[in-house]
Amino acid sequence: MFPSPLALPAIILLTLLFIILSTATILRRSKQIKHNHQKQPPPGPPAWPVIGNLHLLGKLPHRSLQSLSNKYGSIMSLRLGQVQTVVISSGEAVELLLKKNDTVFASRPKFEASDIISYGSKGLVFSEYGPYWRNMRKLCTLHLLSVSKVESFEGLRREELGRVVETVERAAAAREVVDVTRVVTDAIESMVYKMVLGADKDEECEMKEAIHEGMRLSGAFNLADYVPCLGGLDLQGLKGAIKKTSKAFDEVLEKIIKEHEDGINSNTQKQKGRQDFVDIMLSLMHHCVDGQNYGIDRTNIKAILLDMIAGALETSATTILWALSELLRHPRVMKTLQDELDTVIGMNKMVKENDLPKLSYLEMVIKETLRLYPAGAFVPRESTKDVMVDGCGGYYIKKGTRVLINLWAIGRDPKVWSDDAEMFCPERFKDKDMDFRGLEYCEFIPFGLGRRGCPGMHLGLITVKIVLAQLIHSFNWELPWGLSPNELDMSERFGLSLPRAKNLLAVPTSRILGNKTF
Numbered sequence: 001m002f003p004s005p006l007a008l009p010a011i012i013l014l015t016l017l018f019i020i021l022s023t024a025t026i027l028r029r030s031k032q033i034k035h036n037h038q039k040q041p042p043p044g045p046p047a048w049p050v051i052g053n054l055h056l057l058g059k060l061p062h063r064s065l066q067s068l069s070n071k072y073g074s075i076m077s078l079r080l081g082q083v084q085t086v087v088i089s090s091g092e093a094v095e096l097l098l099k100k101n102d103t104v105f106a107s108r109p110k111f112e113a114s115d116i117i118s119y120g121s122k123g124l125v126f127s128e129y130g131p132y133w134r135n136m137r138k139l140c141t142l143h144l145l146s147v148s149k150v151e152s153f154e155g156l157r158r159e160e161l162g163r164v165v166e167t168v169e170r171a172a173a174a175r176e177v178v179d180v181t182r183v184v185t186d187a188i189e190s191m192v193y194k195m196v197l198g199a200d201k202d203e204e205c206e207m208k209e210a211i212h213e214g215m216r217l218s219g220a221f222n223l224a225d226y227v228p229c230l231g232g233l234d235l236q237g238l239k240g241a242i243k244k245t246s247k248a249f250d251e252v253l254e255k256i257i258k259e260h261e262d263g264i265n266s267n268t269q270k271q272k273g274r275q276d277f278v279d280i281m282l283s284l285m286h287h288c289v290d291g292q293n294y295g296i297d298r299t300n301i302k303a304i305l306l307d308m309i310a311g312a313l314e315t316s317a318t319t320i321l322w323a324l325s326e327l328l329r330h331p332r333v334m335k336t337l338q339d340e341l342d343t344v345i346g347m348n349k350m351v352k353e354n355d356l357p358k359l360s361y362l363e364m365v366i367k368e369t370l371r372l373y374p375a376g377a378f379v380p381r382e383s384t385k386d387v388m389v390d391g392c393g394g395y396y397i398k399k400g401t402r403v404l405i406n407l408w409a410i411g412r413d414p415k416v417w418s419d420d421a422e423m424f425c426p427e428r429f430k431d432k433d434m435d436f437r438g439l440e441y442c443e444f445i446p447f448g449l450g451r452r453g454c455p456g457m458h459l460g461l462i463t464v465k466i467v468l469a470q471l472i473h474s475f476n477w478e479l480p481w482g483l484s485p486n487e488l489d490m491s492e493r494f495g496l497s498l499p500r501a502k503n504l505l506a507v508p509t510s511r512i513l514g515n516k517t518f
């Protein structure tokens with residue numbers, strides 16, 4: 001029954017070999033398990049074949065994803081169709097993921113509509129992170145959106161605002177109900193079209209129509225963005241409609257650029273007193289400025305012009321209208337703001353842009369508005385390489401993952417803004433040293449953050465502040481038909497931006513009587 005002496009060394013050898021191989025396998029397996037564990041994506045709901053988690057988005061995706069993140073966490077994985085997506089829903093997660101990895105998440109995903117409309121992502125908003133984006137970003141921040149350039153359009157904003165005040169004064173005298181949404185949107189559109197295109201009324205109308213359609217199509221749910229393999233079939237007919245709108249843009253823009261060129265060539269350029277964005281871009285196309293040649297052509301110019309229009313239009317109008325809505329719902333806040341304006345500006349004076357830094361309560365009102373109503377619900381980004389995120393269990397995010405920062409959820413996070421997070425209360429910003437850029441606090445980032453943050457912030461804030469301040473300083477506002485403040489419908493509509501679902505209607509009465517001076 002004993003093994004033969006000859007066989008003994010062989011058995012020892014085999015046993016040793018078995019032990020060595022088993023240990024190696026166990027070690028390899030445990031290393032693999034550890035490695036796989038380290039490469040865990042953030043948690044998220046189970047995905048269905050083909051559609052993934054698309055069915056969970058609903059009509060108001062920012063709200064649906066906020067509820068889901070309460071279950072799965074503020075860094076959450078989803079598969080939207082075929083697209084791997086990570087949704088960020090807290091300031092802490094922004095800090096961890098985006099602030100610490102700014103360049104990794106500095107790219108944007110491609111969307112069919114924006115790609116077609118902006119001439120194959122030749123603009124700034126949707127261009128891939130890299131040298132082209134850097135060049136365009138530099139051009140925009142230095143030559144179109146710098147503080148001095150924004151200030152050079154002060155007169156234009158004043159003229160348009162003067163017209164708004166006259167229109168509302170007429171309605172006040174007649175005790176009419178004003179469609180405030182219409183009045184504010186028209187005023188912002190005129191400011192933007194004149195500043196960007198130097199457009200006259202007809203061109204403004206042609207452009208308006210195309211822009212409204214372009215914004216609607218860009219904000220619509222497009223299957224091709226989530227199941228790219230179906231894109232070619234154009235099942236929703238969207239691609240055809242986008243191409244048609246894009247052609248309409250191109251025709252109007254070509255006409256406007258041609259007029260500017262003719263003006264330059266024939267030396268009969270009308271004395272406008274200020275250069276619009278088309279003038280500036282054409283001069284940059286033909287000349288080196290400060291030793292810098294941006295190497296731009298007509299296509300780049302058109303794509304950037306569209307970005308400037310789209311970036312400035314809905315963001316500013318939407319913010320002003322939410323602020324007015326909340327002021328109508330909170331007479332105490334309205335009164336505090338009017339008291340500040342009366343003290344700083346004086347009763348029979350129009351608000352001037354150089355008064356704005358003195359209006360600290362106005363600043364708090366704007367901050368509180370942007371906290372609750374970000375101009376767009378999500379900031380879209382894309383990762384440019386694989387990355388491990390430390391903290392929160394250490395998640396792994398693959399290159400090419402789409403990242404959606406849910407600004408709407410971040411602004412309403414009860415862990416940061418306390419249990420009254422849903423309440424409009426500008427005073428909450430009183431002793432908080434929170435800037436608009438998230439430099440210190442990632443809990444408040446209405447203009448995004450990092451190198452990809454909004455380059456139009458200065459222009460956006462000046463526009464929002466001056467229009468709101470003037471409308472509140474010149475008029476008292478009431479809801480029509482005896483509606484009480486808490487009866488005002490505050491529902492939102494999801495799209496490229498997040499505007500009120502219904503137009504805001506109100507009845508003005510004049511506060512400033514007699515001669516008004518600027």
Ligand code: HEM
Pocket residue numbers: 124125126137145307308309311312313315316319374375379380445446447448449450451452453454455456457459460461464
């Ligand atoms: C209240 C007004 C505005 C708000 C709340 C706002 C908000 C934002 C946000 C959240 C982003 C995304 C930033 C990120 O990815 O981190 C953005 C990007 C951008 N905004 Fe604004 N914006 C406003 C006004 C404007 C104006 C007036 C312009 C230009 C005329 C503008 C032009 C842009 C552009 C070009 C980008 C893309 C930047 C890039 O990808 O490099 N925005 N904005």
